[in-house]
Amino acid sequence: MELNGKLTVVTGGTRGVGAGIAHAFAEAGADVVICARRPPDTPLKGTEFLPLDVRDPDAVQALFDGLPRVDVLVNNAGGTPYRPLTGTATDPGTDARRHARVIDLNLTAPLTVSLAAHAQLRRSRGSIVMIGSVSGSRPSPGSAAYGAAKAGLEHLARSMAVEWAPDIRVNTLVLGMVRTELSHLHYGDEHGVAAVARTVPLGRLADPSDVGGAAVFLASDAAAYITGASLLVHGGGERPAFLDAATADRPPTDDTGRRYTTDGTGRGTPDDSNGTRGGGR
Numbered sequence: 287m288e289l290n291g292k293l294t295v296v297t298g299g300t301r302g303v304g305a306g307i308a309h310a311f312a313e314a315g316a317d318v319v320i321c322a323r324r325p326p327d328t329p330l331k332g333t334e335f336l337p338l339d340v341r342d343p344d345a346v347q348a349l350f351d352g353l354p355r356v357d358v359l360v361n362n363a364g365g366t367p368y369r370p371l372t373g374t375a376t377d378p379g380t381d382a383r384r385h386a387r388v389i390d391l392n393l394t395a396p397l398t399v400s401l402a403a404h405a406q407l408r409r410s411r412g413s414i415v416m417i418g419s420v421s422g423s424r425p426s427p428g429s430a431a432y433g434a435a436k437a438g439l440e441h442l443a444r445s446m447a448v449e450w451a452p453d454i455r456v457n458t459l460v461l462g463m464v465r466t467e468l469s470h471l472h473y474g475d476e477h478g479v480a481a482v483a484r485t486v487p488l489g490r491l492a493d494p495s496d497v498g499g500a501a502v503f504l505a506s507d508a509a510a511y512i513t514g515a516s517l518l519v520h521g522g523g524e525r526p527a528f529l530d531a532a533t534a535d536r537p538p539t540d541d542t543g544r545r546y547t548t549d550g551t552g553r554g555t556p557d558d559s560n561g562t563r564g565g566g567r
Contacts, residue, residue: 287506290315293355294505297340297399298363299333300326302466303417306494307360307501308333314502316358321349340395347402356406358505361396361439362417366432385431392435397442400456408453413505416443416458417497420520423460440516447514455513457504462520465491487522 289311299308299320312318312332320330321338329335338349340363350356367388373380400414407414419436426433440458447456463482483490500519503509 287502287508288315289358289502289506292316292357292505293319293353294358294360295319295321295350295353295356295403296360296362297321297338297395299360300324300330300335303461303464303494303497304360304362305330306496306498307362307417308498310495310498310502311358311360311505314506319353322363340399341390343398343402346398350402350406353406355410356403357410357412358415359400359403359407359412360415360417360501360505361399363395363399364392364417364432364435366419366421366429368428369431370428371430388429388431389435389438392432393438393442396439400446404450404454408450411453412455413509414443414446414454414456415501415504416440416456417501418443418458418460418516420460420462420518420523443516444514451513455504455509457509457512457514458516459497459500459504460516460518460520461492461497462486462518462523463491464497465493485524486520487525490521492519492521 292315294311294316296304296308296311296318298304299318300322304320304322305326308318308320308330309332312330318330318333319336320326320333321336321340323337323339325335325337336349339345365388369377369384369388371380371385377384396416403414406412416439418440419433421429421433422436422438422440424433440460443456443458446454450456463486465479479491497519500517504512504515504517
């Protein structure tokens with residue numbers, strides 16, 4: 287998949303998932319502009335950095351007015367602060383304004399950026415990729431405002447896809463857990479990260495390059511007939527908790543640890559046959 291010469295704007299593209307996306311587009315031959323409030327610690331090869339606060343509509347519009355064209359927009363800027371609704375000793379969760387700021391960054395800002403880019407994207411018959419989250423479709427204790435914003439982002443993308451067709455395609459990447467330089471803030475040390483990774487069917491957290499590859503696909507001609515879609519990038523999701531709690535498929539044990547099978551009367555018969563029920567009978 288090649289994006290030779292396509293001007294791609296990646297918001298929040300200086301680190302983590304955003305940097306992985308920017309790198310993938312640069313590798314595919316795109317001309318990449320990354321936007322964030324602060325420049326990357328290390329310049330990203332093949333990209334140009336422009337400072338931007340995506341929550342400032344005037345600044346956002348000025349940035350796009352200054353670009354010669356836009357072929358692809360990746361709305362990646364966002365954040366997942368741990369902010370319980372009931373609050374903590376140092377963070378009063380009942381202050382609605384603090385939660386509103388999370389929604390502003392993760393939902394209102396992508397709308398602001400998309401509207402500012404609309405004219406250029408329409409001229410180029412371009413594409414928008416929203417960066418969503420599995421938190422938008424499951425309970426998110428400790429980050430309820432973030433989950434609500436990501437749910438809204440998917441709906442926004444589907445509505446945009448219909449309103450702006452056939453000129454602009456709009457899709458969402460729905461991300462699961464991704465390993466970045468900030469993973470320790472969510473999952474703890476290496477043991478914590480490894481334990482969390484074991485809950486994913488594919489056995490690992492996503493790498494930013496996994497997200498980048500999926501974003502390049504959605505922006506490429508290979509996805510020319512895909513719009514209004516949500517592509518899950520979550521390694522198979524999460525194993526349902528009830529499967530680990532259920533005992534229906536587990537042979538019971540006696541106090542010696544030997545496995546027992548039932549004989550239909552409720553009594554147990556020893557099973558020492560390494561898994562063959564009833565001693566091989």
